[in-house]
Amino acid sequence: MSLNRRRPYLAATPAFAAGTASPRTFLEDCIAQIETHEGDVQAFVHMNLDAARKAADASAARWKNGKPLSIYDGMPVGVKDIIETEDFPTEMGSPIYKNWESGRDAAVVKALRTAGTVIVGKTVTTEFASSHPNKTRNPHDLTRTPGGSSSGSAAGVGAGFISAGLGTQVVGSILRPAAFCGVFGYKPSLGGINRGGSHDFLSQSCTGTLAASLEDAWVLARDLAWRAGGDPGFPGISGPERLPPAKMPTSLIVLETPGWPIVDAMAKTALEKTCEHLSAKGIKILSRHTTPHVELVEKLLERSMPLTRLINAFESRWPYNVYHDKAAHLLSESAADRVVEAFELTLDDYRAALMERESIRATFNTLSGIADACITLSSSGAPPVGFETTGDPIFVVAGSMLGVPAVTLPVLESEGLPLGLQMLGFLNQDATLIAHASALLDQMTPK
Numbered sequence: 087m088s089l090n091r092r093r094p095y096l097a098a099t100p101a102f103a104a105g106t107a108s109p110r111t112f113l114e115d116c117i118a119q120i121e122t123h124e125g126d127v128q129a130f131v132h133m134n135l136d137a138a139r140k141a142a143d144a145s146a147a148r149w150k151n152g153k154p155l156s157i158y159d160g161m162p163v164g165v166k167d168i169i170e171t172e173d174f175p176t177e178m179g180s181p182i183y184k185n186w187e188s189g190r191d192a193a194v195v196k197a198l199r200t201a202g203t204v205i206v207g208k209t210v211t212t213e214f215a216s217s218h219p220n221k222t223r224n225p226h227d228l229t230r231t232p233g234g235s236s237s238g239s240a241a242g243v244g245a246g247f248i249s250a251g252l253g254t255q256v257v258g259s260i261l262r263p264a265a266f267c268g269v270f271g272y273k274p275s276l277g278g279i280n281r282g283g284s285h286d287f288l289s290q291s292c293t294g295t296l297a298a299s300l301e302d303a304w305v306l307a308r309d310l311a312w313r314a315g316g317d318p319g320f321p322g323i324s325g326p327e328r329l330p331p332a333k334m335p336t337s338l339i340v341l342e343t344p345g346w347p348i349v350d351a352m353a354k355t356a357l358e359k360t361c362e363h364l365s366a367k368g369i370k371i372l373s374r375h376t377t378p379h380v381e382l383v384e385k386l387l388e389r390s391m392p393l394t395r396l397i398n399a400f401e402s403r404w405p406y407n408v409y410h411d412k413a414a415h416l417l418s419e420s421a422a423d424r425v426v427e428a429f430e431l432t433l434d435d436y437r438a439a440l441m442e443r444e445s446i447r448a449t450f451n452t453l454s455g456i457a458d459a460c461i462t463l464s465s466s467g468a469p470p471v472g473f474e475t476t477g478d479p480i481f482v483v484a485g486s487m488l489g490v491p492a493v494t495l496p497v498l499e500s501e502g503l504p505l506g507l508q509m510l511g512f513l514n515q516d517a518t519l520i521a522h523a524s525a526l527l528d529q530m531t532p533k
Contacts, residue, residue, distance in 0.1 A: 091119055091246025092269060094299035095161040099149075102160070108146035109160025113138060113204055116162050119246040120206075126228055128221045129242035131167050132174045133207030138162070141204040148202065157327065158305055159202035164209035164242045164251035168235075169293075170283040171195050171208065178285055179211040179220050179235075181416045182409060192283025194252060194293055197313035209238025209251050212476060214406075215259060215286050218418035219473050224266060226503050230469040233263030234476030239296045240267040250297040250306050254286040257394055257486055258479030260294045261494045265464035265506025266477065268496040271296050272303040275514045276489035277320025279311045288401045290394065290486045300495070300527055301329040304520050325517025332524040335458035337370035339380055341510070343462050344388050345480035350467035352500040357463055360498065360507060360530070367529060372457055383453060386446045390487045391480060393439050393446075400436040403428045443487060447513075450488050454512045459522050464494040464506030482508065491516040493523050497530045 093116060101107035117135055124130065145160030154160070170176045170192040177183045191199065198205060210222045212235040222237040224230040225245035232241040239251025240263035253260040255273045264271025272295050279293040286293075293310075297303035308323050316322025340361050346354075365371050374381040402424055409417055410425040453460070463481050470477055485492035490513050494506035509526070511519030 092243065092298040093246045093249050094302055095249035096158060096301050096305060097299065099157065102146070102149040103152075105150065108149065109204065110139065110142040110146045112160065113142040113162050116206070116247055123225070123245055124247065127223050127225050127241050127245050127247075129209055129238040129245065129247055130164065130207045131177060131210050131238065134173070135206070137173070138204050138206045145202050145204065155200065155202035156309060158302070158309070160204055161250060161302070161306070162204045162206050162248045163198060163306075164206055164239050164248045165195060165198075166215075166236050166239050166252050166254060167208040167211045168215045168254055168285050169195060169252060171205070174208045176208070176285070179213040179215070182413045188283070190283065193280040193314040194284065194310050197310045200313055201309060206248055209236070209242055211235050212237060213418050213421060215254055215256070216421065216424075217476065218420050219476050224469050226268060227469070230471050230503070231266065231473055231476050233266035233469060235259040236263050236296060237476065240264050240269055240271070243267065243269040243296050243298055250295055250302050252293065253296050254284060254291055254293050255486055256286060256288045256291040256398060258482035260296060261464050261482040261485070261492060261506065261508060262477055262479050264296045265494045265496070265504060265508075266469035268504030269296050269298060270300050270303045270496065271494040271506070272307055272520075273485060273492045274307055274311070274323050274516055275491045277317035278323040278491070278516065279307060279316060280314040280322075281317055282314075288398055290397065290489065292486070300493070300520070300524060303493070304329050321514060323516050324514070325520070329524060330517045330521040332528055333518075333521040334367075334525040335369055335522045337372060337457040338364065339372045339377075339453060339457045339460040341387070341460050341462040341484070342374060342384060343481050343484055344390060345463070345466050345478070348466050348478070348480065349463065350500060353463055353465070353467045353498075353505055356498040356500065356505060360461070364526070364529070377456070379453065379456065383450055386449055387484045389442065389446065390484045393443055394483055394487050396431065396435065396439045397443065399424055399427045400431045447488050450490070451512055459519055460510040462508050462510070464508040468501040468503040468505065485510050489513060491519045493519060495523060495527055495530070497527065
């Protein structure tokens with residue numbers, strides 16, 4: 087039974103300005119879904135619906151007076167429980183942090199409040215935003231994983247509980263759950279949104295959005311970067327306040343990625359048909375089979391997962407060693423194993439991995455000279471049945487390792503369930519990627 091009830095917010099705001107609807111009525115529709123289905127989906131770890139209603143009422147008054155704080159004032163959002171909030175605990179998916187409160191807002195949460203958003207609650211994350219699953223279920227099929235680590239944000243948007251959720255990604259934690267739950271996921275260029283107060287400190291980590299529409303995903307992310315900046319030393323997301331005008335790409339690279347050997351037949355056929363459809367629209371499709379330079383990049387991307395695992399493990403020495411020393415019995419087996427792996431690595435191992443990553447990034451960036459963007463799948467197939475895993479991130483790890491902007495569009499299916507089409511752009515060209523994604527979305531959406 088599918089519970090998909092995507093609830094785009096920006097599409098509803100003209101009615102707020104006209105006085106025919108309000109953020110409060112919009113929120114009540116979301117709350118009705120929460121009260122009916124949250125017991126099954128379990129997207130939230132903490133909620134405060136009374137506070138959300140008060141915030142929605144304040145937003146409604148601003149719209150009525152023609153003075154909204156932002157173009158998405160009143161949007162119901164969820165905050166991934168790896169990101170600090172002054173009014174909710176931040177538990178990071180671990181019993182070690184049960185009921186822990188920092189007493190402060192992360193930079194991005196402070197930005198949400200200044201924009202007038204309605205924070206419904208904290209959404210479930212896997213343990214320390216890593217690989218060990220948590221309680222959330224997929225709203226399309228409650229027997230399947232929603233993906234991770236931004237599990238609750240993805241499921242909450244897919245079930246119509248919220249219009250958007252904050253996510254973080256270091257391997258595949260925005261794009262994979264977005265794809266599994268049939269929503270839009272946007273991972274900005276590395277450093278695109280300030281991570282102050284977010285407990286994902288790894289060098290590939292990036293804050294992004296999971297949303298009910300591409301417009302919601304872009305506007306929210308871009309505005310948060312404008313209000314909070316990017317990470318220190320990074321320029322942040324640049325581009326228009328509204329969704330960039332759709333721009334049809336003239337050429338696209340289809341990447342098989344290291345995930346091609348395990349992709350299921352339905353997913354492979356879906357991507358192949360997409361390429362045929364786009365080619366018929368006049369878009370030049372390049373691949374490893376037609377272009378030697380693409381083949382070179384495909385070979386380099388085989389290192390995406392091994393490099394990411396090595397770099398992440400070394401960078402996780404702290405605080406995982408502290409957790410292991412003080413509360414080993416509260417760690418999952420995978421987290422405990424990470425401590426052992428981390429201390430088997432040397433600084434020279436880490437330095438070599440960083441140098442290799444930079445070399446691969448530089449080579450990938452040269453593809454901008456032959457194509458507008460890259461496309462591939464967001465997963466190897468439908469979300470897996472069961473909850474022992476959040477799914478294989480092999481199709482989305484490349485974008486994290488490369489540090490480039492990436493987006494998943496819920497336009498494909500496998501086994502009758504969501505299958506995302508992933509697009510990868512080039513570093514700090516986020517608005518260009520979103521413009522191309524908007525054009526492809528228009529081409530692939532039934533009229």
